[in-house]
Amino acid sequence: MPRVVVFDEFGGPEVLRIVADPAVEPEAGEVRVRIEAFAVNPLDAMMRSGTSPAPVPLPHARLGIEATGVIDAVGPEVVGHRVGDPVIITAIPNASVRGSYADYTTIPASAVIPRPAGLDIPQAAAIWVAYSTAYGALVEEAKMRPADLVLISGASGAVGRSAMQIANQLGAVPIAITRHAARSDELRSAGAAAVISTDHEDIVDAVHRRTSGAGVDIVLDLVRGPGQHDLLKATRPGGILVAAGYLDPRPTPDFGDTPVTVINYRGFDHLSDPAVVGRMAAFLSAGVSLGALQPAIDEVFPLNDVVEAHRRFDKGLHAGKKIVLTTT
Structure with missing residues (x-):
């Protein structure tokens, strides 16, 4: 049985x-x-x-x-x-x-x-779950393009790792956030172009140093909570923040008017659309074939x-x- x-x-x-x-x-x-x-x-x-x-x-x-x-x-x-x-x-x-x-x-x-x-x-x-979530947030929602600077909170998790690989596959530049500097080398090996460790540096200052004060183009926020405020300040005016995770159980405050577009994304939002699932599947198959997605x-x-x-x-x-x- x-x-x-x-x-x-x-x-x-x-x-x-x-x-x-x-x-x-x-x-x-x-x-x-x-x-x-x-x-x-x-x-x-x-x-x-x-x-x-x-x-x-x-x-x-x-x-x-x-x-x-x-x-x-x-x-x-x-x-x-x-x-x-x-x-x-x-x-x-x-x-x-x-x-x-x-x-x-x-x-x-x-x-x-x-x-x-x-x-x-x-x-x-x-x-599927990690890569489709990252793809949906970055490609379908944020319209990520080559050379975009992409800041990823919760980068050590499965979706964060997937997001770094997807960004690299499309020619974007993933910047990983971690709470522990000891994970920096592992995140670079996983695909991060740069790593910000919050136990050693301030997110906003670190991003502005790396971008000459301009800020990143896209943020993938897999944490939410009060820390989202710093992510918004690290994003350039006209940039996009996609909130796609709940690693911080604390409420995410309403930060009021911001020059950043904020999108609340749920992975199941796209999975009922055959056209989107088809694009996800084709991207996944190509990435696996190229060795870019593992x-x-x-x-x-x-x-x-x-x-x-x-x-x-x-x-x-x-x-x-x-x-x-x-x-x-």
Whole structure:
């Protein structure tokens, strides 16, 4: 009987348990995916702990918003997908019902794309959420261009690392922000053209020194909170700040009139638009083929060790890299 990870109450990793559930037959417009691997994301921990922005119905709630696998069954009226196709899952909006922490999930055919050649299974499981979020924020929203100076807060995380690679692929200049100078070399190796460590320097002063007082063209704010004020001051008049993360739990104040365009971005905003998903998929495939886009993997666990994987995530031991679980 296929395995599914579920939880019946909110809490720490120990609330997760593995049960046997039958695989669901696909209906019209759906495919069933035999999952080979899935990644742990912040939203998974939020759902499990009861802090998700969307309600999670209990009991028997599922988890998981990204995965890779092989199409196992195809429902009526599905075009362009066949049994045996290796795919990446792009969106599971009802993850509490169809989440990817399982041997199988049945989802709309529109929620899968072909798996790019050049990725192993753990990489394919870990690439979509971070890279699609960074791409959507920087390319679709901010219209990033070659030579743009791009300031990235929360750069050590999975989305921040993805953003640096995407900026480099398009010829922009990523400037990473970190709280710890000890991470500077790692961030440069990950693609940062420059690193600002807030334990040693002021963000605004550091940006103005590097830009002769002009400020950066684009800010990708993956933190929010009161610190957004400094990011706005580090942006040139007419520049763009895209807020796409919530690493700081404190409220983000309304800073009033600013010469900077502020965009609040949610990754799911674009995933219901087939045209945007198509552009994301093409960009991703090209970047993987060129070697420009490579997800950073922390540790790979078997599905049966899901509790240990979540403990590692909660403790922050993954250092912004992706934790992956395999089903075989």
